[in-house]
Amino acid sequence: MTSISDIEAKIDAVSPDRGPDKAAADYLQLAENVLEIWLEAHDKPPTQDTKEGFRLLALHRQGAKGDGSFNACRETCRELCYRYNLVKQANHAPEKLAAAQQMTLLTRHLYLFISGKMQVSGLGDFCCASKPLRINEQQLH
Amino acid sequence: MSETKKYKKVAYYPGCALEGTAQPYDHSTKALGKALGLELEEVKNWNCCGAMEVKNIDPKIQTYLSSRVMSIAANEMGHDVVMAPCNGCYHNLKKAEYDLAHDEGSKEVVEKISKKAGHETYKAGQVETIHALDWIKDSIGEEGLKERVKNSLNGMKIANYYGCMYVRPRHIFPEKDQGPGSESTSAPHFMDDLLEAAGAENVDFPLKTACCGGAHTLSDSDTSTKLVLNILEAAEASGAEVIATECPTCHSGLEMHQIRAEKVLGRKTNVKIVYFTQLLGMAMGLSAKKVGVHQNISDSMDLMKEKGLA
Numbered sequence: 001m002t003s004i005s006d007i008e009a010k011i012d013a014v015s016p017d018r019g020p021d022k023a024a025a026d027y028l029q030l031a032e033n034v035l036e037i038w039l040e041a042h043d044k045p046p047t048q049d050t051k052e053g054f055r056l057l058a059l060h061r062q063g064a065k066g067d068g069s070f071n072a073c074r075e076t077c078r079e080l081c082y083r084y085n086l087v088k089q090a091n092h093a094p095e096k097l098a099a100a101q102q103m104t105l106l107t108r109h110l111y112l113f114i115s116g117k118m119q120v121s122g123l124g125d126f127c128c129a130s131k132p133l134r135i136n137e138q139q140l141h
Numbered sequence: 142m143s144e145t146k147k148y149k150k151v152a153y154y155p156g157c158a159l160e161g162t163a164q165p166y167d168h169s170t171k172a173l174g175k176a177l178g179l180e181l182e183e184v185k186n187w188n189c190c191g192a193m194e195v196k197n198i199d200p201k202i203q204t205y206l207s208s209r210v211m212s213i214a215a216n217e218m219g220h221d222v223v224m225a226p227c228n229g230c231y232h233n234l235k236k237a238e239y240d241l242a243h244d245e246g247s248k249e250v251v252e253k254i255s256k257k258a259g260h261e262t263y264k265a266g267q268v269e270t271i272h273a274l275d276w277i278k279d280s281i282g283e284e285g286l287k288e289r290v291k292n293s294l295n296g297m298k299i300a301n302y303y304g305c306m307y308v309r310p311r312h313i314f315p316e317k318d319q320g321p322g323s324e325s326t327s328a329p330h331f332m333d334d335l336l337e338a339a340g341a342e343n344v345d346f347p348l349k350t351a352c353c354g355g356a357h358t359l360s361d362s363d364t365s366t367k368l369v370l371n372i373l374e375a376a377e378a379s380g381a382e383v384i385a386t387e388c389p390t391c392h393s394g395l396e397m398h399q400i401r402a403e404k405v406l407g408r409k410t411n412v413k414i415v416y417f418t419q420l421l422g423m424a425m426g427l428s429a430k431k432v433g434v435h436q437n438i439s440d441s442m443d444l445m446k447e448k449g450l451a
Contacts, residue, residue: 072305072352075327079347102347105375109351112371116354116364 004037004118007111016100024087027103028056031080034107034114035059041118054081073113080106148271148280152220153181154210156230157189163227163389165433169418170226170273172432176425177281177289184214184223190233193356200240201250207237208251211270212263226273226418228388232306232313234270239313241265272307273418274331274387275324283338291426293340295448299420300346300381300412301332302372304391308350332387332417339424344379348372355390358397366405369398373410382444385417392416396438413441423450 002010010030016023032055036046039062051057060077064070083106086099159167174181187210189195191203211234214220225231240247242265255262271279281289308314308326317324324331329350333343351372354365373395376384386392395414403409415437422432429451434441445451 068310071309071311075350076348078327083347101378102345102375105371105378106347109348109368109371109375112364112367113352116357116361116368119361119364 002033002037004034004111004115007034007037007115008108011104011107011111014104016097016104020087020093020096020100023100024084024103027100027107028054028080028084031077031107031110032056032059034111035063035077038063038114038118052081054084056081069117073110076106076110076113080110148179148222148224148276150180150182151222151224151271151276152214152218152268153183154187154190154214154223154225154230154234155183156187156225156227157192158227158229158389158393162393163416165436166226166389166392166416166418168436169416169422169432172427173277173418173422173425176422176427177277177285179276179280181224182218182220184210185218186213190225190230192229192233196233196236201247202254203233204237204240204247205251205254207233208241208263209255209258209260210234211237211268212255212261215263215267216261221268223268223270224273224276225270226387227390228272228304228306229390231270231272235313237263238265238270272387274307274335277335277421278331283334286335286338286421286424290339290424292424292450294336294420294424294450295340296342297340297420297444297448298344298380298382299336299341300344300376300379300384301329301336301349301417302346302376302384302386302391302395303329303332303350304355304386304388305350305352306390307388332385336385336417336420339421341385341420344376344381346376346379346381348375353391353394353398355394358394362401363405365394366398366401369395370402370406370408370410373399373402373412374408376412377410381412383413383415383420383441385415385420387417393438399439413444414439415441 007030014023014026039046047058047062049058051061056077060074080103083099083103087096090096155167188206191206196203211223214223225234252262308329311326317326337343352368354368358365392414399410419432419434423429429445434445442451
């Protein structure tokens with residue numbers, strides 16, 4: 001099993017220049033690995049289901065259940081799937097390469113966000129998720 | 142000239158950031174409004190919206206703080222629209238509105254504290270809270286902007302960065318995702334639409350709403366720096382010369398961590414960070430100085446000169 005600290009090096013090792021199709025598949029796999037690590041760390045067996053044809057989206061949905069802050073990476077996951085489709089469907093090499101290169105940054109963002117959440121409890125919880133961290137600990141009113 | 146009466150005169154809630162680190166956003170919002178013939182009346186004696194800190198300790202106190210701002214605008218100033226350019230303020234007022242419409246506990250707390258503080262209790266629905274993007278989009282619109290452009294942005298390549306609080310969580314923004322013409326929470330486009338109307342070329346930017354780590358910028362600076370660096374590099378990889386912002390927290394985070402990424406990680410990026418109100422202001426013929434471009438930490442004056450805007 002890949003650890004979260006191995007993922008960054010693996011992202012860096014993928015080279016869209018050497019083949020955008022292979023790179024796109026690798027990035028998607030690494031993004032799935034990131035979410036699998038998060039789920040396993042929270043005692044949730046990662047789903048094998050797919051959503052809209054992508055396991056990544058099913059894994060995201062699983063992670064977001066009961067944790068609104070997880071939606072802070074929802075669009076990153078969806079963009080990854082969108083760019084993956086672009087790589088697969090583009091007819092011209094420059095378009096394929098550009099989409100695969102964008103997948104590099106998207107995969108890295110997903111990794112950074114999730115690894116940040118694993119290091120710092122609550123990253124993203126109380127801003128965009130509007131979720132209080134210390135609710136009910138004290139009543140001030 | 143195209144315009145609608147909608148939002149022609151609104152209550153203006155600048156919030157703390159626009160009086161501090163985001164003064165250029167405040168100056169450019171006011172200057173842009175004036176140039177477009179829109180009137181802003183600042184909420185009298187406004188207070189903090191509760192930001193992250195209060196919400197984190199007690200969300201109902203945050204609901205009260207935001208409700209007080211809306212109460213003053215509605216009950217003491219007679220407004221039915223409050224415009225908040227800061228994503229944090231905008232989000233918190235929307236959250237308070239939602240809580241007061243759906244949660245009896247929040248209503249009770251707000252009533253109790255309002256009584257104690259000696260002002261009228263805010264009732265859900267008394268005002269509509271809008272963002273600066275809604276304000277321009279719905280009062281002037283793209284066609285109205287096109288008619289008023291004096292200095293086209295001249296094909297300036299822009300990555301539009303909305304940050305997280307403008308669209309999340311979805312349930313507090315019932316007016317979004319309502320089909321054509323409405324804003325999208327998954328792929329926001331209002332800033333893209335407005336800047337394109339002013340002559341910009343929007344690039345295909347995949348991290349429009351990605352987390353910048355803003356809330357953890359002090360407690361975990363390294364994560365924030367890496368998240369921001371990735372956003373900056375994604376913008377550059379997309380061909381952007383400028384990242385347009387509409388949130389003071391995102392804006393200062395991008396500026397500060399751009400510098401920190403170079404110092405700590407040795408990774409330099411050149412993309413400029415500019416408020417959308419500054420870009421629109423210059424397109425409307427205002428000087429770069431008038432909209433506070435020289436006050437930004439990210440120095441974009443040379444680029445603005447190159448584009449004929451300064």
